[in-house]
Amino acid sequence: MIVDDKQEMEGFWIYGAIHAIKALSYVYDLLTFPVYLILQRPWEKRKASRRIKARPISKDDNQITYRGVDSPKSMHIMLEREKVDTLEKILLCVVKMYGNKKCLGTRQILAEEDEPQPNGRIFKKYKMGEYKWKSFSEVEKLASSFGRGLVELGMKPRNNIVIFAETRAEWMIAVHGCFKQNFTVVTIYATLGDEAIAHGINETEVDTVITSHELLPKFKRLLDMVPEVKKIIYMEDQLKPTSTKGYKDGVQLLPFADVIEMGNKSSASANSPKNDDTAIIMYTSGSTGVPKGVLLSHNNIISTLKAFSDAVKIRSDDIFLGFLPLAHVFELLAESVCLLTGVPIGYSSPLTLIDSSSKIQRGSKGDASVLHPTCLTAVPLILDRISKGINEKVKKSGPFRQAIFNFAYEYKLKWTKRGYETPLFDKYIFGAAKQVLGGRVRLVLSGGAPLSPDTHNQVKLCLCVTVIQGYGLTETTSCATVMDTYDRTTGRVGAPTTVCDIRLENWEEAGYRVKDHPHPRGEIVIGGDIVSAGYYKLPDKTKEDFFQEDGRQWFRTGDIGEFHADGSIKIIDRKKDLVKLQLGEYVSLGKVEAELKTCPVVENICVYGDANKAYTVALVVPNQHYLEEIANNLGIIGKNLEELCNSPQIEKAVLQELVEQARKCKLQRFEIPGAVKLCAEQWSPDMGLVTAAFKLKRKAVQERYQHEINRMYAS
Numbered sequence: 001m002i003v004d005d006k007q008e009m010e011g012f013w014i015y016g017a018i019h020a021i022k023a024l025s026y027v028y029d030l031l032t033f034p035v036y037l038i039l040q041r042p043w044e045k046r047k048a049s050r051r052i053k054a055r056p057i058s059k060d061d062n063q064i065t066y067r068g069v070d071s072p073k074s075m076h077i078m079l080e081r082e083k084v085d086t087l088e089k090i091l092l093c094v095v096k097m098y099g100n101k102k103c104l105g106t107r108q109i110l111a112e113e114d115e116p117q118p119n120g121r122i123f124k125k126y127k128m129g130e131y132k133w134k135s136f137s138e139v140e141k142l143a144s145s146f147g148r149g150l151v152e153l154g155m156k157p158r159n160n161i162v163i164f165a166e167t168r169a170e171w172m173i174a175v176h177g178c179f180k181q182n183f184t185v186v187t188i189y190a191t192l193g194d195e196a197i198a199h200g201i202n203e204t205e206v207d208t209v210i211t212s213h214e215l216l217p218k219f220k221r222l223l224d225m226v227p228e229v230k231k232i233i234y235m236e237d238q239l240k241p242t243s244t245k246g247y248k249d250g251v252q253l254l255p256f257a258d259v260i261e262m263g264n265k266s267s268a269s270a271n272s273p274k275n276d277d278t279a280i281i282m283y284t285s286g287s288t289g290v291p292k293g294v295l296l297s298h299n300n301i302i303s304t305l306k307a308f309s310d311a312v313k314i315r316s317d318d319i320f321l322g323f324l325p326l327a328h329v330f331e332l333l334a335e336s337v338c339l340l341t342g343v344p345i346g347y348s349s350p351l352t353l354i355d356s357s358s359k360i361q362r363g364s365k366g367d368a369s370v371l372h373p374t375c376l377t378a379v380p381l382i383l384d385r386i387s388k389g390i391n392e393k394v395k396k397s398g399p400f401r402q403a404i405f406n407f408a409y410e411y412k413l414k415w416t417k418r419g420y421e422t423p424l425f426d427k428y429i430f431g432a433a434k435q436v437l438g439g440r441v442r443l444v445l446s447g448g449a450p451l452s453p454d455t456h457n458q459v460k461l462c463l464c465v466t467v468i469q470g471y472g473l474t475e476t477t478s479c480a481t482v483m484d485t486y487d488r489t490t491g492r493v494g495a496p497t498t499v500c501d502i503r504l505e506n507w508e509e510a511g512y513r514v515k516d517h518p519h520p521r522g523e524i525v526i527g528g529d530i531v532s533a534g535y536y537k538l539p540d541k542t543k544e545d546f547f548q549e550d551g552r553q554w555f556r557t558g559d560i561g562e563f564h565a566d567g568s569i570k571i572i573d574r575k576k577d578l579v580k581l582q583l584g585e586y587v588s589l590g591k592v593e594a595e596l597k598t599c600p601v602v603e604n605i606c607v608y609g610d611a612n613k614a615y616t617v618a619l620v621v622p623n624q625h626y627l628e629e630i631a632n633n634l635g636i637i638g639k640n641l642e643e644l645c646n647s648p649q650i651e652k653a654v655l656q657e658l659v660e661q662a663r664k665c666k667l668q669r670f671e672i673p674g675a676v677k678l679c680a681e682q683w684s685p686d687m688g689l690v691t692a693a694f695k696l697k698r699k700a701v702q703e704r705y706q707h708e709i710n711r712m713y714a715s
Helices: 004-038 041-049 073-082 088-100 136-152 168-178 195-202 216-222 256-265 296-313 329-341 367-371 381-395 401-418 423-427 432-437 452-462 539-545 589-596 624-633 641-645 646-666 696-705 704-715
Strands: 054-059 063-068 102-116 122-135 161-162 183-185 208-212 233-234 252-255 277-281 293-297 320-322 345-347 375-378 442-444 466-471 498-507 521-528 546-549 553-564 567-574 578-580 585-587 602-609 617-624 676-678
Touching: 004 041, 004 401, 063 521, 073 296, 088 136, 088 168, 088 296, 088 329, 102 136, 102 168, 102 367, 122 136, 122 442, 136 168, 136 252, 136 256, 161 168, 168 233, 168 329, 168 345, 183 296, 195 216, 195 452, 208 216, 216 233, 233 256, 252 256, 256 521, 293 296, 296 329, 320 329, 320 367, 329 345, 329 375, 345 624, 375 381, 381 401, 381 442, 381 452, 401 423, 423 432, 452 466, 498 553, 521 567, 521 696, 539 546, 567 585, 567 589, 585 589, 589 602, 589 617, 589 646, 602 696, 617 646, 617 704, 624 641, 624 646, 676 704, 696 704
Parallel strands: 102 345, 161 183, 161 208, 183 277, 208 233, 233 252, 320 345, 320 375, 375 442, 442 466, 617 676
Antiparallel strands: 054 063, 063 498, 102 122, 277 293, 498 521, 521 553, 546 553, 553 567, 578 585, 602 617
């Protein structure tokens, strides 16, 4: 009884304190409103957000085509004027512009030391130093030497060569060395399984692979699966020597530095590519089957660089944090824009990114805290985790701080929508969250999948950054649309960029038509110089997805979009993700998953719909911390993760959480899962259940859990 009284008193005190703060903020708003109105000019921001960004250029009963209204900016015009039409010319051009300016930075690892944990276990952690930088001139010189070294090893122009390595400075040096000699670079994700890696290497018939110290041991088993491979070049580790014992006979293993040394001594001349030569064969992550090699020419990539430099505002003091896979077209193009605009790139990894990362010594700083970046790229999965991390920290801070945070969040959201900034709240309430990424981040570029409005808002408000969403595919060189810098909306991906047109075509089967009101809807088809020539060695699939019209290459995306009045597009569906339930309702599985992923208990989710049933079901990989919290609230203690996942009581509680989240996100009744199965195992690329970019492999998940799906429907 005493405890209840104490809690009641505490609740009453918090309630009173919050109301007092609200009253103070109201007085503060009255006093400062005229000042903020004059200084911040919110009407200009609202007008800039609403401006027309694209207009229809053709329309009939079956299709409508939009084109952006913006003109090319200075960098785009310079590339046209100077006839810079290949990636070799890009590097030569930027060296003239930026010369000795910082270009690529790598943080020094001084030692690896044992660190005792509170539970008695010993973990190995890095003792780390500062960033060491290579200038634009040094990068160009190293790339030239590496390219010549490959020539000395017998590579010929237009030969294919694989890069299978994590994101790091040597990756960019290697790829530009290849461009200088007109070698075609085959990119393969470092997280793919053995069969997918072997498929990419064998299909492209390469005999030389560039890899890293960490990934080299994979080739002890892979070499039997890739008989053509005769040379492996490995990027060395900062601390440990690389063992070259135990590999298949007849395969030459060379350190990266040795190839550069060979190039330094070589007199081989450059073999400059033409703009229609294939620069990269980029393997997609294969969400619907075996990865496909997408042919990307120098012209495709230069066109995207022009579009990105038109769309993204760069400042002279910007610093980019590079940690996403460079084998993903989105990261490669973002970093290429940095090279083009003279922005230094500091490299990192998830193991060392922030102060709390797994390889950072206690009390030491993560890469972001040392680099103080201003720009970075992210995928929705990472931003969802940041959002959940913020919520978790707030929840642990106690009822009073939680109430203060919630009030501040709603206050900032209200005024931001009206076009105002909240400098005091940014400094005193959200300042600590901003410091997690070094304190200077102003711009986060999100791509690779749809970003939920809740996550978009929370990251934007709590980290005090601009979050810009873009839309593109590997087949369109990552580029199609980019949100306008001044666009204050969420849930949309922007207007067509300056180098492409976007068309919507009727998809009658699902009832999406360009004559729909209030917005035209249909399958997204993209046309322009950014569109790939097709898939490597897949003529039938190329013919199915690509076509030529009026001298332009077009690509059918399979995504469903709707154009808004200002010319911005919203992705509303995907052909492959759409199921028709028993009563005739269509459910977009991807849309439902994107909304439910924002539920704190969900780490990953796959929604399944049976055409013979009236509702969907969900397979959920739970967040262990939240699952244990649910268990404690139910009085279930002393159980491990697997036991919790198998508990019908916990299952029911998680389903209720999903239902509440679905209602909050305004999902339709038939879209809300009717049953749930908790999966204790984390879905990883190695298991074959998600791609290297962590997109669901829906069919693989369904096959693995078919028994559980049947059980859910039977119950």
